[in-house]
Amino acid sequence: MRSLLATLALIACAVYATIPLFWFTLHPFTKHWRARGRHSFKLILPLWLAYIVIAIAVLYPWRNQSLYTTPYAYIPGGLLVLTGLLLYVLSSRGFTHVQLSGLAEVEPDRHAQRLVTTGIRARVRHPIYLGHLCELLGWTICFGTVSLIALSAFAIVTGYFMLRLEDRELEDRFGPEYTAYRQRVPAIIPRVFLSS
Template sequence: MGLKLGVFTVVSVVAYLGLAVLGWGGLHPFFSHPALVALTVVLFGLTAASFFTAGNLSPGEKEDRGNRWVLWAFGLIGVLLGWLPAYTDRTEFLTIDGDLARWAGVALFAAGGTLRLWPVFVLGRRFSGLVAIQPGHELVTTGIYRVIRHPSYLGLILSTLGWVLAFRSGVGAALTAIMMIPIVARIRSEERLLGDQFGAVYQAYRDRTWRLIPGVY
């Protein structure tokens, strides 16, 4: 992982978890729930795994700078997702009852986080936190990319749903739905850039695959 992305990842994860602990009223109340302890372990495990990727924040040879607003949108929604689900869990506001929901959320968070990282390993240095074409960029259409074009975003959606479910948060589910706005904008930006770069080859790839969910979108 590139230095910039590594620093950004560490700061983001610490802040994200810190907001959740704050929302739950402190360390002791937060870690009194076994499912939330497990959620934390999974979070740090996925973070550690991310350091073995070659992802970066490079603008590469060509970047769609007009899409950078999405990063600010993700940041704002991320702050809310860090704190609000934990707070509504503690105050029992629009919550889903039962520990089953918490453990289902942990499992979904782990599965989604793994799916989020898998394409980063596959793409290597071609994966950037920015919408950009990297030097020597090649179009990957095998493996998981044979079916869906944006598996990492599907992983992000699933892991976010898992996070809010671990806090039994109906409000968090609504925030996850709102997060689809910048995700779709980001997808469209990436597809325009890849279409410009690879032309008919990318159009043919689009024609035979789905963006996120086979048979749906």
């Protein structure tokens, strides 16, 4: 049973860990993808699926090699997974699937771009990415496998660069409004208390 769950965790974490690769495929080349419009996703999504499959294939041999095995790891790991799910729910308020998917970047004339700074985004600028990180770390802590540790490390490194580039892109798009928001609200570690 543990082996099956570790395999399912590998698949789920391969999706989370390759999100920065999806971002790097879309955002730096938005002018190219805009020329294709919505049809660009017919290439972008299969590329992302390829990233996921490659990650799984490379790490599959280590899916059951654990650095530790203890049922106590399920408590902090499970709490992180639940935190990630809660962050997804909170992030969806005031934020559409169009904004999340990148469709707004590909079809800017069809989808209004607006800066969302309320709700959970008043405490953390990138709550969805924080949710991904919580999911990744939660599953990694639960199973402690070499494959999940590798995926988490990969996601943290690529996610760092993705966030820096995304902040720069949002600053170009929204100007001083985003600059002020960026100075006021942390990127990933949420602010517990809101100043008045």
